[in-house]
Amino acid sequence: MKKIISIGEVLIDLTQTGSDEKGNPIFAAYPGGAPANVAVAAARLGAKAGFAGKIGCDGFGDILRYTLVKEGVDTPFLYRTDEQPTTLAIVHVDEAGERSFSFYRNPGADTQITEEEALAILGAGEPGAAASAEKPAVLHFGSLSLTTEPSRSAVLKLVEQAKTEGVIISYDPNYRPALWDSVEAAIEMMKVPLGSVDILKIADNELEMLTGEADPEKGSQALLDMGISLVMITLGSEGVYYRFKGGCGKVAGEKVLVADTNGAGDTFLGAVICKLTERVRAGIESGKYPAGKSVKESINEMDDEELQQVLSYGNRAAALTCSRPGAIPAMPYLSEIEEEMRDDR
Secondary structure, three states: OOEEEEEOOOEEEEEEEEEOOOOOEEEEEEEEOHHHHHHHHHHHOOOEEEEEEEEEOOHHHHHHHHHHHHOOOEEEEEEEEOOOOOOEEEEEEOOOOOEEEEEEOOOOHHHHOOHHHHHHHHOOOOOOHHHOOOOOOEEEEEHHHHOOOOHHHHHHHHHHHHHHOOOEEEEEOOOOHHHOOOHHHHHHHHHHHHHHOOEEEEEHHHHHHHHOOOOHHHHHHHHHOOOOOEEEEEOHHHOEEEEEOOEEEEEOOOOOOOOOOOOHHHHHHHHHHHHHHHHHHHHHHHOOOOOOOOHHHHHHOOOHHHHHHHHHHHHHHHHHHHOOOOOHHHOOOHHHHHHHHHHHO
8 A cells, every 4th residue: 555644743732631629620641733643543544654743852752752653653754853842732622522722832843844854755865765665655734834934844845846756745724823923824824835735625614714715615616726636625513525526515424422523634634545545555456457556546537426435434534533532542443434334234
């Protein structure tokens, strides 16, 4: 199976899990960070996944490295710095399971990845280059890397180079207002990579920010017109609206008792990318595809029914994540999805 590599923030989500007898909030330290979440979600579901980013030389950094390795995520491009601490996100969860965020990141270690370190993923730099024998089929990143330097230039340069080398580019413009100087600055920078993107996962509120359209049909068309092949607009409990090859539609979400929505969108995306790369492997093993078939060619050959099945799988995985607290700890394993699918038959 071809590799999926995420680059960006890996951090500690200090998530409110309750209150003590005096009413003081109690927090749990969960491993998280959207791109890291995507890598773990894909790995738990059977994909060959890796992560590139930077952590501090501290106990939280140790937890994050241990977690990624334990989850089967390749980490030759997970760097450490003694100049900045591991980034922390404070996650407050309301009664409906919805989240709000604040950050200890001024700067944090995740923002300190350099251009040389990022390009090493493609075998174009010294750090970790020897470990990068296989170019990834999919490169995934999010907008938090674009909030500040040097990570901003590093990730944009990597995306540019990976695109020229035929790597599929996946992007999640994950808006966190606490990390931007203004809404205007966020919109301007979050738009920058759109012309290089093949797969876009975007929340409904971010759709209006980047396209000026609140309507998923109009907004997704505007994104497709920018050259994006697959647009997926997540609608929370309502599921996902998609546009692909001129067609569009909605795949309903799975009903679940929500404990915590943190990581649900990342699980959805990890599951979708996993399925898209797995499609090539299955096709080669069955004789449908020749050995050299690319993931990009396989995706372009999908019909609408196949895509809906992939998105339904992503919705199922996201629903399981919502049913328990935390981001990475809550993500489902392949065996859980398979068991649920057997139960549905």
